[in-house]
Amino acid sequence: EAPGKQQGFLGFNLRHRRNRKEHIEYFKRISRPGLRIYSTLNEFLGFQAG
Numbered sequence: 001e002a003p004g005k006q007q008g009f010l011g012f013n014l015r016h017r018r019n020r021k022e023h024i025e026y027f028k029r030i031s032r033p034g035l036r037i038y039s040t041l042n043e044f045l046g047f048q049a050g
Helices: 008-028 030-046
Strands: none
Touching: none
């Protein structure tokens, strides 16, 4: 993983990297569109979800 790649929106990725699976499950519980938005956001930030 490239050093600069994990720095996302407000440092979200850096702070929550350990709990990535929990966050994905959280968005799945909200809704499938929610998970899609989460994945799209991470793609936009150059970060691959899951």
